[in-house]
Amino acid sequence: MRTLALPGGARVEVVAAEWRHAFAVVTRGRVQLELRDGRPGPVLGRDAAFWLHGTGVRALRNPGRRTATVHIVTPGILEETMTSTDDTAVAVPAAARTRRFPRLAGTGLLATLAAMVLTTAAAALAGAAGADFEIPDGGETIPLPGFAVMTGLFSLVGVVIAAALLRWSPRPAVHFRWTAVTLTVLSFVPSALSGATTTTVLALIALHVVAAAVMIPALTRSLSS
Template identity: 40%
Template sequence: MTVTAPQTQTIAQSSSPSSSPSSIRSLARRPVWLVGVLAILAGAVVTEVFALIARGVGVPMDAASPGAKEAAEIPVGGFAGGVVFWSVAGIVLAVVLARWAKRPARTFVVVTVALTALSMAGPAAAPHTATSTQIVLAVSHVVAAAVIIPVLARRLAQHRR
Protein backbone atom coordinates (compact mmCIF):
# COMPACT_ATOMS: atom_id res chain seq x y z
CA MET A 1 0.00 0.00 0.00
CA THR A 2 2.74 2.45 0.85
CA VAL A 3 4.48 1.69 -2.44
CA THR A 4 1.59 3.01 -4.55
CA ALA A 5 0.92 6.12 -2.48
CA PRO A 6 4.08 8.00 -3.64
CA GLN A 7 3.29 7.15 -7.28
CA THR A 8 -0.18 8.62 -6.91
CA GLN A 9 1.27 11.78 -5.42
CA THR A 10 3.81 12.06 -8.25
CA ILE A 11 1.11 11.75 -10.88
CA ALA A 12 -1.10 14.30 -9.15
CA GLN A 13 1.79 16.73 -8.83
CA SER A 14 2.81 16.37 -12.47
CA SER A 15 -0.62 17.14 -13.91
CA SER A 16 -0.86 20.49 -15.63
CA PRO A 17 -2.35 23.34 -13.60
CA SER A 18 -4.69 24.34 -16.44
CA SER A 19 -6.57 21.04 -16.20
CA SER A 20 -6.63 20.82 -12.42
CA PRO A 21 -9.92 20.94 -10.58
CA SER A 22 -8.75 24.04 -8.70
CA SER A 23 -8.33 26.00 -11.94
CA ILE A 24 -11.82 24.99 -13.04
CA ARG A 25 -13.21 26.09 -9.67
CA SER A 26 -11.32 29.35 -10.02
CA LEU A 27 -13.00 29.93 -13.38
CA ALA A 28 -16.38 29.36 -11.74
CA ARG A 29 -15.61 32.05 -9.16
CA ARG A 30 -14.77 34.73 -11.70
CA PRO A 31 -17.53 37.09 -12.88
CA VAL A 32 -19.06 36.08 -16.20
CA TRP A 33 -17.98 39.35 -17.82
CA LEU A 34 -14.35 38.82 -16.77
CA VAL A 35 -14.28 35.28 -18.13
CA GLY A 36 -15.77 36.71 -21.33
CA VAL A 37 -13.08 39.38 -21.61
CA LEU A 38 -10.33 36.80 -21.11
CA ALA A 39 -11.93 34.45 -23.65
CA ILE A 40 -12.24 37.26 -26.18
CA LEU A 41 -8.60 38.25 -25.76
CA ALA A 42 -7.54 34.63 -26.29
CA GLY A 43 -9.86 34.34 -29.30
CA ALA A 44 -8.50 37.55 -30.78
CA VAL A 45 -4.90 36.38 -30.46
CA VAL A 46 -5.59 32.94 -31.93
CA THR A 47 -7.60 34.43 -34.80
CA GLU A 48 -4.91 37.00 -35.58
CA VAL A 49 -2.24 34.28 -35.62
CA PHE A 50 -4.44 32.30 -38.02
CA ALA A 51 -4.70 35.37 -40.27
CA LEU A 52 -0.95 35.98 -40.11
CA ILE A 53 -0.32 32.39 -41.17
CA ALA A 54 -2.75 32.86 -44.07
CA ARG A 55 -0.88 36.01 -45.09
CA GLY A 56 2.39 34.14 -44.83
CA VAL A 57 1.27 31.48 -47.28
CA GLY A 58 0.15 34.11 -49.77
CA VAL A 59 -3.57 34.59 -49.22
CA PRO A 60 -4.37 38.15 -50.32
CA MET A 61 -5.87 40.17 -47.48
CA ASP A 62 -8.03 42.50 -49.53
CA ALA A 63 -11.78 42.46 -48.93
CA ALA A 64 -14.72 44.67 -49.77
CA SER A 65 -17.96 45.30 -47.97
CA PRO A 66 -21.20 44.88 -49.89
CA GLY A 67 -21.70 47.95 -52.06
CA ALA A 68 -18.00 48.85 -52.15
CA LYS A 69 -16.44 49.56 -55.54
CA GLU A 70 -13.14 47.89 -54.70
CA ALA A 71 -11.47 45.82 -52.02
CA ALA A 72 -9.36 47.38 -49.29
CA GLU A 73 -6.49 45.75 -47.45
CA ILE A 74 -7.29 44.14 -44.11
CA PRO A 75 -4.55 45.54 -41.86
CA VAL A 76 -2.47 43.44 -39.50
CA GLY A 77 -4.48 43.42 -36.30
CA GLY A 78 -7.73 43.71 -38.22
CA PHE A 79 -8.83 40.18 -37.41
CA ALA A 80 -8.13 40.63 -33.69
CA GLY A 81 -9.93 43.98 -33.70
CA GLY A 82 -12.94 42.44 -35.38
CA VAL A 83 -13.08 39.63 -32.85
CA VAL A 84 -12.96 42.06 -29.94
CA PHE A 85 -15.53 44.41 -31.48
CA TRP A 86 -18.11 41.77 -32.36
CA SER A 87 -17.58 39.59 -29.30
CA VAL A 88 -18.57 42.31 -26.85
CA ALA A 89 -22.17 41.44 -27.75
CA GLY A 90 -21.37 37.88 -26.69
CA ILE A 91 -20.33 39.06 -23.23
CA VAL A 92 -23.54 41.05 -22.90
CA LEU A 93 -25.52 37.99 -23.99
CA ALA A 94 -23.67 35.77 -21.47
CA VAL A 95 -24.29 38.20 -18.60
CA VAL A 96 -27.98 38.51 -19.46
CA LEU A 97 -28.38 34.74 -19.76
CA ALA A 98 -26.55 34.18 -16.47
CA ARG A 99 -29.03 36.46 -14.80
CA TRP A 100 -32.31 35.35 -16.37
CA ALA A 101 -32.01 32.10 -18.33
CA LYS A 102 -33.04 28.78 -16.84
CA ARG A 103 -30.20 27.00 -18.69
CA PRO A 104 -27.73 29.77 -19.54
CA ALA A 105 -24.91 27.59 -20.91
CA ARG A 106 -27.13 25.69 -23.34
CA THR A 107 -28.94 28.82 -24.48
CA PHE A 108 -25.62 30.63 -24.95
CA VAL A 109 -24.19 27.82 -27.09
CA VAL A 110 -27.29 27.55 -29.27
CA VAL A 111 -27.51 31.30 -29.89
CA THR A 112 -23.79 31.86 -30.47
CA VAL A 113 -23.36 28.89 -32.78
CA ALA A 114 -26.34 30.11 -34.82
CA LEU A 115 -24.87 33.63 -34.93
CA THR A 116 -21.48 32.25 -35.97
CA ALA A 117 -23.10 30.34 -38.82
CA LEU A 118 -25.01 33.47 -39.84
CA SER A 119 -21.83 35.56 -39.72
CA MET A 120 -20.36 33.53 -42.55
CA ALA A 121 -22.77 35.17 -44.97
CA GLY A 122 -20.62 38.31 -44.82
CA PRO A 123 -17.44 36.74 -46.24
CA ALA A 124 -19.46 34.71 -48.74
CA ALA A 125 -21.09 37.87 -50.10
CA ALA A 126 -17.97 40.06 -50.06
CA PRO A 127 -17.59 41.53 -53.56
CA HIS A 128 -14.18 42.11 -55.16
CA THR A 129 -12.68 39.60 -52.74
CA ALA A 130 -10.59 36.58 -53.73
CA THR A 131 -12.16 33.22 -52.94
CA SER A 132 -9.15 32.29 -50.81
CA THR A 133 -9.69 35.45 -48.76
CA GLN A 134 -13.38 34.69 -48.38
CA ILE A 135 -12.49 31.23 -47.08
CA VAL A 136 -9.94 32.62 -44.60
CA LEU A 137 -12.50 35.18 -43.40
CA ALA A 138 -15.16 32.50 -42.90
CA VAL A 139 -12.79 30.11 -41.15
CA SER A 140 -11.59 32.93 -38.91
CA HIS A 141 -15.16 33.26 -37.61
CA VAL A 142 -15.12 29.58 -36.70
CA VAL A 143 -11.65 29.87 -35.10
CA ALA A 144 -12.75 32.75 -32.88
CA ALA A 145 -15.98 30.97 -31.94
CA ALA A 146 -14.11 27.73 -31.18
CA VAL A 147 -11.99 29.58 -28.63
CA ILE A 148 -14.59 31.89 -27.07
CA ILE A 149 -17.84 29.92 -26.95
CA PRO A 150 -16.60 26.88 -24.96
CA VAL A 151 -14.91 29.04 -22.31
CA LEU A 152 -18.00 31.15 -21.70
CA ALA A 153 -20.30 28.12 -21.89
CA ARG A 154 -18.19 26.34 -19.27
CA ARG A 155 -18.41 29.39 -17.03
CA LEU A 156 -22.17 29.67 -17.53
CA ALA A 157 -22.57 25.97 -16.71
CA GLN A 158 -21.00 26.73 -13.30
CA HIS A 159 -23.27 29.73 -12.70
CA ARG A 160 -25.62 29.65 -9.75
CA ARG A 161 -28.41 32.21 -9.59
Protein backbone atom coordinates in the same frame (compact mmCIF):
# COMPACT_ATOMS: atom_id res chain seq x y z
CA MET B 1 -43.61 27.47 -2.88
CA ARG B 2 -40.52 26.48 -4.83
CA THR B 3 -39.24 23.10 -5.95
CA LEU B 4 -35.57 22.20 -5.71
CA ALA B 5 -34.56 19.25 -7.88
CA LEU B 6 -31.22 17.56 -7.26
CA PRO B 7 -30.02 15.15 -9.97
CA GLY B 8 -28.08 12.13 -8.76
CA GLY B 9 -24.85 13.22 -7.06
CA ALA B 10 -25.72 16.93 -7.33
CA ARG B 11 -24.79 19.43 -4.62
CA VAL B 12 -26.30 22.85 -3.89
CA GLU B 13 -24.70 25.40 -1.60
CA VAL B 14 -26.83 26.75 1.25
CA VAL B 15 -26.77 30.53 1.67
CA ALA B 16 -27.98 31.13 5.22
CA ALA B 17 -29.75 34.43 4.52
CA GLU B 18 -31.81 32.83 1.76
CA TRP B 19 -33.03 30.06 4.04
CA ARG B 20 -33.87 32.35 6.95
CA HIS B 21 -37.63 31.82 6.64
CA ALA B 22 -37.66 28.66 4.52
CA PHE B 23 -39.31 25.39 5.49
CA ALA B 24 -38.68 22.37 3.28
CA VAL B 25 -40.08 18.87 2.71
CA VAL B 26 -38.40 16.06 0.77
CA THR B 27 -40.98 14.85 -1.75
CA ARG B 28 -38.90 12.34 -3.69
CA GLY B 29 -35.63 10.51 -3.22
CA ARG B 30 -33.14 11.28 -0.47
CA VAL B 31 -31.27 14.43 0.51
CA GLN B 32 -28.12 14.50 2.61
CA LEU B 33 -27.13 17.51 4.68
CA GLU B 34 -23.49 18.59 4.48
CA LEU B 35 -22.32 20.04 7.78
CA ARG B 36 -20.31 23.20 8.31
CA ASP B 37 -16.96 21.37 8.54
CA GLY B 38 -17.64 19.41 5.36
CA ARG B 39 -18.60 16.18 7.09
CA PRO B 40 -21.65 14.31 5.76
CA GLY B 41 -24.71 14.84 7.91
CA PRO B 42 -28.08 13.11 8.20
CA VAL B 43 -29.78 11.65 5.14
CA LEU B 44 -33.42 12.71 4.89
CA GLY B 45 -35.90 10.48 3.11
CA ARG B 46 -39.27 11.12 1.54
CA ASP B 47 -41.72 13.23 3.61
CA ALA B 48 -38.93 14.42 5.92
CA ALA B 49 -39.41 18.07 6.84
CA PHE B 50 -36.56 20.39 7.80
CA TRP B 51 -35.35 23.98 8.02
CA LEU B 52 -31.75 25.14 7.71
CA HIS B 53 -31.56 28.57 9.32
CA GLY B 54 -29.17 28.49 12.26
CA THR B 55 -28.20 24.83 11.76
CA GLY B 56 -24.77 25.38 10.21
CA VAL B 57 -25.60 23.17 7.22
CA ARG B 58 -23.58 24.42 4.26
CA ALA B 59 -24.93 22.33 1.39
CA LEU B 60 -27.59 19.85 0.27
CA ARG B 61 -26.47 16.78 -1.62
CA ASN B 62 -28.26 13.95 -3.40
CA PRO B 63 -26.46 10.72 -2.37
CA GLY B 64 -28.46 8.57 -4.77
CA ARG B 65 -28.65 8.12 -8.53
CA ARG B 66 -32.21 9.27 -9.07
CA THR B 67 -33.33 12.88 -8.93
CA ALA B 68 -34.46 14.03 -5.51
CA THR B 69 -36.96 16.85 -5.08
CA VAL B 70 -37.59 19.21 -2.20
CA HIS B 71 -40.56 21.54 -1.84
CA ILE B 72 -39.57 24.81 -0.20
CA VAL B 73 -41.99 27.24 1.37
CA THR B 74 -40.39 30.68 1.48
CA PRO B 75 -41.47 34.32 1.07
CA GLY B 76 -40.00 34.58 -2.43
CA ILE B 77 -36.30 34.64 -1.65
CA LEU B 78 -35.44 31.70 -3.86
CA GLU B 79 -35.64 31.97 -7.62
CA GLU B 80 -36.60 28.92 -9.63
CA THR B 81 -34.56 28.14 -12.70
CA MET B 82 -33.33 25.34 -14.96
CA THR B 83 -29.60 24.70 -14.78
CA SER B 84 -29.01 21.21 -16.06
CA THR B 85 -28.72 20.18 -19.67
CA ASP B 86 -31.34 17.46 -19.33
CA ASP B 87 -34.21 19.85 -18.53
CA THR B 88 -34.13 19.05 -14.79
CA ALA B 89 -35.65 21.89 -12.81
CA VAL B 90 -33.34 23.19 -10.12
CA ALA B 91 -33.96 26.09 -7.77
CA VAL B 92 -30.95 28.34 -7.54
CA PRO B 93 -30.68 31.25 -5.10
CA ALA B 94 -30.83 34.62 -6.81
CA ALA B 95 -27.77 35.76 -4.88
CA ALA B 96 -25.82 32.78 -6.22
CA ARG B 97 -26.57 33.96 -9.74
CA THR B 98 -25.35 37.45 -8.89
CA ARG B 99 -22.07 36.07 -7.57
CA ARG B 100 -21.48 34.32 -10.91
CA PHE B 101 -21.37 37.56 -12.90
CA PRO B 102 -17.80 38.55 -11.89
CA ARG B 103 -16.54 35.06 -12.74
CA LEU B 104 -18.33 35.15 -16.10
CA ALA B 105 -16.88 38.59 -16.85
CA GLY B 106 -13.36 37.45 -15.95
CA THR B 107 -13.65 34.34 -18.07
CA GLY B 108 -15.06 36.37 -20.95
CA LEU B 109 -12.23 38.91 -20.79
CA LEU B 110 -9.52 36.24 -20.79
CA ALA B 111 -11.23 34.34 -23.61
CA THR B 112 -11.57 37.57 -25.60
CA LEU B 113 -7.85 38.30 -25.31
CA ALA B 114 -7.02 34.73 -26.30
CA ALA B 115 -9.37 34.92 -29.29
CA MET B 116 -7.80 38.21 -30.43
CA VAL B 117 -4.29 36.76 -30.30
CA LEU B 118 -5.17 33.47 -32.00
CA THR B 119 -7.29 35.12 -34.70
CA THR B 120 -4.58 37.64 -35.54
CA ALA B 121 -1.95 34.89 -35.68
CA ALA B 122 -4.21 32.79 -37.89
CA ALA B 123 -4.77 35.79 -40.19
CA ALA B 124 -1.02 36.26 -40.51
CA LEU B 125 -0.60 32.59 -41.43
CA ALA B 126 -3.46 32.81 -43.93
CA GLY B 127 -1.87 35.89 -45.49
CA ALA B 128 1.42 34.04 -45.85
CA ALA B 129 -0.47 31.17 -47.50
CA GLY B 130 -1.96 33.43 -50.18
CA ALA B 131 -5.08 35.10 -48.73
CA ASP B 132 -4.87 38.79 -49.67
CA PHE B 133 -7.83 39.89 -47.51
CA GLU B 134 -8.75 42.48 -50.13
CA ILE B 135 -12.40 43.48 -50.17
CA PRO B 136 -13.41 44.40 -53.76
CA ASP B 137 -16.17 46.84 -52.76
CA GLY B 138 -13.77 49.18 -51.03
CA GLY B 139 -10.60 48.09 -52.70
CA GLU B 140 -8.89 47.97 -49.32
CA THR B 141 -6.94 45.21 -47.64
CA ILE B 142 -7.86 44.34 -44.06
CA PRO B 143 -4.79 45.00 -41.85
CA LEU B 144 -3.77 42.55 -39.14
CA PRO B 145 -4.74 44.92 -36.28
CA GLY B 146 -8.20 45.06 -37.83
CA PHE B 147 -8.69 41.36 -37.13
CA ALA B 148 -7.78 41.86 -33.48
CA VAL B 149 -10.14 44.82 -33.12
CA MET B 150 -13.11 43.11 -34.77
CA THR B 151 -12.52 39.88 -32.88
CA GLY B 152 -12.40 41.76 -29.59
CA LEU B 153 -15.55 43.73 -30.39
CA PHE B 154 -17.70 40.75 -31.33
CA SER B 155 -16.27 38.61 -28.52
CA LEU B 156 -17.34 41.23 -26.00
CA VAL B 157 -20.79 41.22 -27.57
CA GLY B 158 -20.82 37.48 -26.87
CA VAL B 159 -19.92 38.14 -23.23
CA VAL B 160 -22.82 40.60 -22.94
CA ILE B 161 -25.19 38.02 -24.44
CA ALA B 162 -23.93 35.41 -21.97
CA ALA B 163 -24.44 37.82 -19.06
CA ALA B 164 -27.99 38.58 -20.20
CA LEU B 165 -28.81 34.88 -20.47
CA LEU B 166 -27.32 34.25 -17.02
CA ARG B 167 -29.68 36.87 -15.63
CA TRP B 168 -32.87 36.00 -17.48
CA SER B 169 -32.64 32.56 -19.10
CA PRO B 170 -33.73 29.42 -17.22
CA ARG B 171 -30.99 27.45 -19.02
CA PRO B 172 -28.24 29.97 -19.77
CA ALA B 173 -25.52 27.55 -20.89
CA VAL B 174 -27.76 25.70 -23.36
CA HIS B 175 -29.33 28.85 -24.75
CA PHE B 176 -25.97 30.59 -25.09
CA ARG B 177 -24.42 27.69 -26.94
CA TRP B 178 -27.21 27.56 -29.51
CA THR B 179 -27.31 31.35 -29.86
CA ALA B 180 -23.56 31.62 -30.31
CA VAL B 181 -23.37 28.79 -32.84
CA THR B 182 -26.23 30.33 -34.83
CA LEU B 183 -24.61 33.78 -34.85
CA THR B 184 -21.29 32.26 -35.88
CA VAL B 185 -22.89 30.55 -38.86
CA LEU B 186 -24.69 33.76 -39.83
CA SER B 187 -21.38 35.62 -39.66
CA PHE B 188 -20.18 33.54 -42.62
CA VAL B 189 -22.72 35.21 -44.92
CA PRO B 190 -21.06 38.67 -45.27
CA SER B 191 -17.73 36.99 -46.02
CA ALA B 192 -19.29 34.74 -48.63
CA LEU B 193 -21.02 37.70 -50.30
CA SER B 194 -18.08 40.09 -50.13
CA GLY B 195 -16.86 39.34 -53.63
CA ALA B 196 -13.36 38.53 -52.39
CA THR B 197 -11.31 35.70 -53.80
CA THR B 198 -12.19 32.17 -52.77
CA THR B 199 -9.01 31.94 -50.71
CA THR B 200 -9.85 35.11 -48.83
CA VAL B 201 -13.47 34.07 -48.22
CA LEU B 202 -12.39 30.70 -46.83
CA ALA B 203 -9.76 32.40 -44.67
CA LEU B 204 -12.31 34.87 -43.26
CA ILE B 205 -14.73 32.06 -42.43
CA ALA B 206 -11.92 30.10 -40.80
CA LEU B 207 -11.06 33.11 -38.63
CA HIS B 208 -14.66 33.30 -37.44
CA VAL B 209 -14.45 29.63 -36.49
CA VAL B 210 -11.19 30.21 -34.59
CA ALA B 211 -12.74 32.98 -32.50
CA ALA B 212 -15.90 30.95 -31.88
CA ALA B 213 -13.85 27.90 -30.88
CA VAL B 214 -12.28 29.98 -28.11
CA MET B 215 -15.27 31.98 -26.90
CA ILE B 216 -18.17 29.51 -27.03
CA PRO B 217 -16.66 26.69 -24.90
CA ALA B 218 -15.19 29.13 -22.37
CA LEU B 219 -18.45 31.04 -21.79
CA THR B 220 -20.57 27.89 -21.89
CA ARG B 221 -18.45 26.28 -19.17
CA SER B 222 -18.67 29.43 -17.07
CA LEU B 223 -22.47 29.49 -17.43
CA SER B 224 -22.70 25.80 -16.52
CA SER B 225 -20.58 25.97 -13.38
